[in-house]
Amino acid sequence: MRAPRDAEDALRALGIPGGGYAEGAWIRQPLTLEVADPEDDTVVAAVHEADEATMLRAIAAVDRSVRDDAWPLWQRRETLERAAHLVREEASRIAGIVSRESSKTIREATREVARAAETLRLSAAASHLLEGETLAFEDTARGAGRVGWNRRVPLGVVAAITPFNDPLNLVAHKVGPALIAGDGVVLKPARVTPLSALALLDVLLRAGMPPQRMAVLVADRAASTVLVADRRVAAVSFTGGPATGDAIARAAGARPMLMELGGNNAVIVAADGDAAAAAAGIVDGAFGVAGQNCLSVQRVFVHASHHERLVADVVARTRALVVGSKRDAATDVGPMISRREAERVERWIDEAVDAGAHVAVGGERDGAFLSPTVLLDVPRDARVQREEVFGPVVTITPFEDVEDALAQVDDTEYGLQAGIFTASMSLAMRAVERLQVGSVLVNETSDFRIDSMPFGGSKRSGVGREGVADAVLALSEPRNVILTLVDPVAGSSTQGDVGGADA
Known part of the structure; x- marks a missing residue:
């Protein structure tokens, strides 16, 4: 185990301010979980491993941010646009982090960084999906005297759990759609590849994300179970294996889920x-x-x-x-x-x-x-x-x-x-x-996708669809606004006696 000062220095050398992030602050001590390069087992850095109490405080802070912090859609879009620009601008540094902690060659890591920037750009561009639509009251006799529309609103806190194999772009796929939808995110990256997620969080903060809108914590099984089971978590987005997916579903119960569970x-x-x-x-x-x-x-x-x-x-x-x-x-x-x-x-x-x-x-x-x-x-x-x-x-x-x-x-x-x-x-x-x-x-193998397309599978390969646009819709929900028109002279409803309030 590295000395505390050495652990902090190793993170700073990578351009990462801390080994975890919760309640609007970087966690710089204790840094007890070592991240090793699989090529030769050399230690790249060490990060904080959250316990159950830390996880609960992180969820509470993100939940408060979603409820209390004003962050309008245009600001969310601009934040993600700036983040995409920063990722492209800092591609060499970020690719080095991705490659050192993961299995990716430097060429593969460089391609992943470019895709992550694209995913953030697509997330920003998906802002139009939240505009909603008018309600067709004129198309039914029961709608007389009413007008209305709906708009898409955030679900709340999203628990995001990501794997090791694409430690940057799969994080972007969880975080980008959730943030443009107005959600907050508690992210649990893979224990063996948390540095890429922390680097992306730092980019998002510098791009203007409210400081308590997101937490990034490596956690053991107990703290991870606390995350997915907490009643303040509105949705779970998970990429990994079906056995873990089953365990998450049991712990989380009935709530919205996105799961990509692999393929053969x-x-x-x-x-x-x-x-x-x-x-x-x-x-x-x-x-x-x-x-x-x-x-x-x-x-x-x-x-x-x-x-x-x-x-x-x-x-x-x-x-x-x-x-x-x-x-x-x-x-x-x-x-x-x-x-x-x-x-x-x-x-x-x-x-x-x-x-x-x-x-x-x-x-x-x-x-x-x-x-x-x-x-x-x-x-x-x-x-x-x-x-x-x-x-x-x-x-x-x-x-x-x-x-x-x-x-x-x-x-x-x-x-x-x-x-x-x-x-x-x-x-x-x-x-x-x-x-x-x-x-x-x-006339192509299975190994191709673009980050904007609906992505997911049948049978045990997953639940729902990711891909930026589909994820934005899955991590938001329509809220109807229905106005009953009132005659300003008579002071009564203009709806007449057609219909009624029955469901």
Whole structure:
């Protein structure tokens, strides 16, 4: 454990004022939770770990801010616009933080910073969604003598819980829509990657966010349960695994929730598909961020006529990937988030091999580094086929009948995204109609999204949709205003005796 002064100095060197933030103030002591670089286990910095009492005070302060602090829509929009500008302006520093605490290479971290700025810009631009609409009283006899409209109002305090794999942009996706909607946020970032969230909070404060509108606290399970169960929390926005999602739902009870719970994404390469383009996309989509990506390509189903050629192309491209230090701009694949996670994925590979699978390339581990792995002849009941691997592993399976391939894509409890390579519009639309997923990508792998589109999945992949516009609507609600017109002479309602006050 670092000495207190050393811990503060390490944060300051990163441009982060403290190791937590609550009640409108940075928390500078105690800083007891060390954040390590997964590449070599060196300590990057230390942060504050909140207890239950600290969490309760943080919720109370954000709740007061939502109720008492005037922060009109135009100011919220300008704050987010300034924040987007600051993120772009400070991209190099912020990308360094993202890369040091996470699995991302410096190139991947730089791309994430650009996306986070875009997410904040889109959040600011979504202000028009809060304008509401007029109510159609003239379209019913029961509406005589009345006019009205609705406007969207904030829900209140949003509990936001984010994962390690996109430690900046996924925070922006929780925070940006909530703030433009007028909500307050208590953010619990992943324990292993809290620094990116703290850096973004600092940007938002400098951009003009009211000081008590948001809290950022790393917390253990007990304090996290306090967060999602507190009656002052109006909504929960969570990205992570389904088991944790279930636990949150049990603790939170009936209240609005947004949950993105992962995927076991597949790609189909049809007989008329471009196998070369598919191979390039598969390698890029399977091994980026060492496979720790909810949209990662995990399963490939290829028509038998392309199988041999596609496997050879994917294997050759995989061998060409540079696995190494995140700091090197030439590196394609860095470490997994921890040695423990790398060992878990290695066990899953070994299980598949024991069941009859063949390693075409990869499968070697060195600490937290796991070489990109292509598996063939994998049984359908192997964990690497049925569960989310969240590591640098892809399976390739041949098929003769495309209907069988479509059925195999759906043969999982997940349904986030899927891709199909085909020249046939009818087959593409068959996949769109058949597959139980949130997005079907034609002549593209599963590993693509833009930050403005509705984002989420079917089945166990989540609840609701994120993407900026959809999140703004989910984190606000319509409030109707109904005016009964009064005759200024008679002093009575002009509504007549039509209708009544019944529901």
